[in-house]
Amino acid sequence: MTDKIAKPFLKWAGGKTQLINDIEKALPNDISKDKFTYIEPFVGSGAVLFWMLNKFPNLQNAVINDINDDLINTYKTISSRPKELISILDILQNEFHGLEGQDEEKKEYYYSKRELYNTRKEEQSGQAALFIFLNRTCFNGLYRVNRKNEYNVPMGSYKRPTICDRENILAVSQALQKVEILCGDYKETLNFADNNTLFYFDPPYKPLSETSSFNSYAKDEFNDQEQIRLRDFCHKLDTLNHNWILSNSDVKGKDINDDFFDEIYSEFSISRVKARRSINANPEKRGELNELLITNYAYEQAL
Ligand SMILES: C[S@@+](CC[C@H](N)C(=O)[O-])C[C@H]1O[C@@H](n2cnc3c(N)ncnc32)[C@H](O)[C@@H]1O
Numbered sequence: 001m002t003d004k005i006a007k008p009f010l011k012w013a014g015g016k017t018q019l020i021n022d023i024e025k026a027l028p029n030d031i032s033k034d035k036f037t038y039i040e041p042f043v044g045s046g047a048v049l050f051w052m053l054n055k056f057p058n059l060q061n062a063v064i065n066d067i068n069d070d071l072i073n074t075y076k077t078i079s080s081r082p083k084e085l086i087s088i089l090d091i092l093q094n095e096f097h098g099l100e101g102q103d104e105e106k107k108e109y110y111y112s113k114r115e116l117y118n119t120r121k122e123e124q125s126g127q128a129a130l131f132i133f134l135n136r137t138c139f140n141g142l143y144r145v146n147r148k149n150e151y152n153v154p155m156g157s158y159k160r161p162t163i164c165d166r167e168n169i170l171a172v173s174q175a176l177q178k179v180e181i182l183c184g185d186y187k188e189t190l191n192f193a194d195n196n197t198l199f200y201f202d203p204p205y206k207p208l209s210e211t212s213s214f215n216s217y218a219k220d221e222f223n224d225q226e227q228i229r230l231r232d233f234c235h236k237l238d239t240l241n242h243n244w245i246l247s248n249s250d251v252k253g254k255d256i257n258d259d260f261f262d263e264i265y266s267e268f269s270i271s272r273v274k275a276r277r278s279i280n281a282n283p284e285k286r287g288e289l290n291e292l293l294i295t296n297y298a299y300e301q302a303l
Contacts, residue, residue, distance in 0.1 A: 004167050005054050006175035009078065009132065011141025012045030016202060019247060019291060020051050022273040025301045026293045028198065028243050035060040037197040041186035042066060048200055053175050063192040065182040068143070070131050072183035077128035079181060082173035088129035089164035096137065097160050110137055110155040118150045136161045187233055199237060199244040203230055206261075208254045208289070224260070231264045238296045250290035265294045
């Protein structure tokens with residue numbers, strides 16, 4: 001047991017920590033009243049999940065999903081075998097920190113672990129430990145794979161990064177005990193909805209420029225057709241009386257005439273909020289941008 005509050009154990013493109021205040025204001029007004037189920041079909045690093053689990057004791061159970069099976073294997077390992085994972089991470093951390101100041105050896109170590117990860121032959125907790133190790137030591141915490149599903153992010157330049165955050169892994173493990181963990185396409189999560197369910201969708205964002213590559217988390221691209229398929233799913237949830245909230249990039253900020261989301265979600269409630277993107281190799285593109293929060297219910301913003 002631990003009293004520590006669980007927080008995301010990964011750096012992840014599109015991590016939602018900076019949007020939590022705005023998401024809180026956009027939740028259904030009566031959310032604290034009754035028991036409810038929370039479903040997050042594109043969980044990534046789970047910034048909103050961990051915040052929700054801590055904030056709402058009336059959250060009866062939660063369901064998370066992602067199409068990235070290496071990510072989901074890591075969640076499952078933390079949930080069921082946290083101590084085993086911690087002991088492997090501890091070794092990786094000691095070995096990596098031991099190479100501080102020896103740039104060539106450190107690089108060799110990183111690339112040998114990346115190669116080992118890509119064989120996907122380690123058993124469950126070994127594979128999860130490598131996933132966390134790479135996330136902590138790679139360039140900008142990116143997760144990017146090629147067509148063959150080989151992770152190909154180069155080494156980052158952090159000095160003594162934390163690889164084994166024991167306390168947090170234990171806290172996350174405890175928090176995940178009431179969470180169902182799924183791997184697959186988001187539409188499968190509908191089977192887990194009950195009569196008081198809130199969905200939060202944070203799909204891969206529609207890129208704001210040709211060069212921004214935020215949406216290469218998995219082998220398959222999330223293109224405009226995928227954005228429309230998701231809108232159709234949200235529409236279906238609406239007809240089934242499930243509440244949902246969805247975030248995406250505000251493409252209008254880049255091109256005032258781009259009405260893509262305004263058009264496809266015109267039946268729902270759209271608000272624009274400020275957000276900072278931190279994962280971007282080009283510092284000039286790390287500026288403030290708007291993001292969209294779309295809901296299928298009306299809410300009153302608390303003052
Ligand atoms: C913007 S990220 C989510 C970020 C997350 N909210 C956070 O705070 O870290 C989008 C996620 O959607 C996942 N994804 C992409 N296509 C999917 C699909 N069809 N079904 C489920 N998940 C998918 C990606 O693997 C990625 O982790």
